[in-house]
Amino acid sequence: MEPVILSCAELSTREINAALAALPDGACARVLEPRGRHNLAVGLSNRVRIDIEGNAGYYTGGLGQGPDVVVDGFVGWSVGENLQAVPGRDLAEGRDGPGRRERRSHERVHGTGRCHPGRR
Amino acid sequence: MCGIIGLHLKNPGLAPRLGGLLTEMLDAMTTRGPDSAGIAVYADHEGDALRYSLRSDESTDWNLLARRVAAETGSDVRVEPLGSDSAVLGSPAAEALVLAAIRRLAPQVSVPGYGRSMAVVKDVGAPAAICARYGIPGWGGYQGIGHTRMATESAVTTAHSHPFAPAADLALVHNGSFSNYATVRRRLARDGIRCDTDNDSEVAARLIAARMAEGADLEGGLRTVLKEMDGFFTLLVTTRTQFAVIRDSFACKPAVIAETPDYVAMASEYHALAGLPGITGARVFEPMPEEIHVWSR
Numbered sequence: 359m360e361p362v363i364l365s366c367a368e369l370s371t372r373e374i375n376a377a378l379a380a381l382p383d384g385a386c387a388r389v390l391e392p393r394g395r396h397n398l399a400v401g402l403s404n405r406v407r408i409d410i411e412g413n414a415g416y417y418t419g420g421l422g423q424g425p426d427v428v429v430d431g432f433v434g435w436s437v438g439e440n441l442q443a444v445p446g447r448d449l450a451e452g453r454d455g456p457g458r459r460e461r462r463s464h465e466r467v468h469g470t471g472r473c474h475p476g477r478r
Numbered sequence: 479m480c481g482i483i484g485l486h487l488k489n490p491g492l493a494p495r496l497g498g499l500l501t502e503m504l505d506a507m508t509t510r511g512p513d514s515a516g517i518a519v520y521a522d523h524e525g526d527a528l529r530y531s532l533r534s535d536e537s538t539d540w541n542l543l544a545r546r547v548a549a550e551t552g553s554d555v556r557v558e559p560l561g562s563d564s565a566v567l568g569s570p571a572a573e574a575l576v577l578a579a580i581r582r583l584a585p586q587v588s589v590p591g592y593g594r595s596m597a598v599v600k601d602v603g604a605p606a607a608i609c610a611r612y613g614i615p616g617w618g619g620y621q622g623i624g625h626t627r628m629a630t631e632s633a634v635t636t637a638h639s640h641p642f643a644p645a646a647d648l649a650l651v652h653n654g655s656f657s658n659y660a661t662v663r664r665r666l667a668r669d670g671i672r673c674d675t676d677n678d679s680e681v682a683a684r685l686i687a688a689r690m691a692e693g694a695d696l697e698g699g700l701r702t703v704l705k706e707m708d709g710f711f712t713l714l715v716t717t718r719t720q721f722a723v724i725r726d727s728f729a730c731k732p733a734v735i736a737e738t739p740d741y742v743a744m745a746s747e748y749h750a751l752a753g754l755p756g757i758t759g760a761r762v763f764e765p766m767p768e769e770i771h772v773w774s775r
Contacts, residue, residue, distance in 0.1 A: 431762075
């Protein structure tokens with residue numbers, strides 16, 4: 359299935375998240391130009407794959423159960439927080455990681471774990 | 479919560495755009511601090527005159543003040559009005575003389591900052607409105623820092639707004655809160671250093687200025703904050719030639735730095751940097767606890 363393309367340059371965060379929530383299981387989506395937006399791909403319960411292509415903000419991919427979220431870039435605090443079920447995964451792929459906090463921000467989170475990158 | 483931003487240009491080609499870029503960055507941080515905002519902008523100027531950023535909430539005849547300061551200090555004074563309540567006054571006379579003359583001749587006028595390169599404006603209200611009122615988008619220069627404030631420990635007034643700029647060309651913006659600032663303020667007072675407000679961040683600015691007046695470099699001044707002050711902080715501090723970031727021992731407050739061949743930019747949150755030219759190719763990182771990052775021109 360061709361990925362659905364959603365651009366933050368054109369859509370609000372609510373519009374992006376509503377479009378992601380409406381995807382059928384097995385679908386893929388690419389989120390372009392995230393521009394450090396907070397709350398991208400949160401609250402999802404469908405089995406979809408979401409690629410966020412760029413730097414994202416706080417709470418990325420959190421409060422979910424089902425989607426695989428991959429961020430190619432830097433993320434803010436509380437990425438992948440409160441993933442509720444085994445299928446839920448949140449993968450943040452950092453472009454660089456000179457320090458501990460940043461590596462934590464980019465760590466891969468599988469399954470049910472709670473993840474508090476950068477939180478102290 | 480507060481928002482801080484800063485931009486240190488390496489490519490002089492971006493200089494005319496500095497004010498516009500700073501304004502966009504500051505506007506993006508409105509959600510972190512809608513109470514008040516301020517900005518310190520550094521630009522190269524001809525000659526050796528110090529430039530004093532003046533602010534008055536009472537109607538003030540800036541040209542008259544300039545003539546009286548000139549008469550009192552015995553040297554030429556230039557003045558450029560800046561919005562309705564502010565002006566920049568340039569004088570080659572010794573800074574102590576000029577500051578004393580302004581204080582005596584116009585007690586209603588405050589000096590948010592001064593230096594050979596730096597101008598400071600700050601005010602209560604929304605960051606974008608403040609930048610528009612003073613024409614910041616049209617300002618050029620080589621570096622600048624800004625702050626959006628959500629006050630937690632002292633009043634919301636222009637004087638309590640950041641940046642705090644207690645010495646020539648030195649400016650500080652702070653996200654966080656200090657807990658032992660009254661103790662440090664008393665210690666500074668014993669050395670004859672007075673704060674203008676009861677704000678915690680002003681104490682840090684004055685402490686750094688005091689150490690630098692004793693001969694410390696900027697990094698040394700920042701180490702003094704780590705050693706002597708308790709609390710949460712991300713600080714962005716600039717001098718005429720340097721741009722520095724430091725975080726507390728627990729990195730309690732956010733900070734993101736982006737560096738490209740053209741500039742170093744810092745903000746509380748990445749989305750304040752997202753509109754900068756070439757940002758997609760930038761090296762983006764979070765500074766570590768207690769690490770001091772300094773860039774020099």
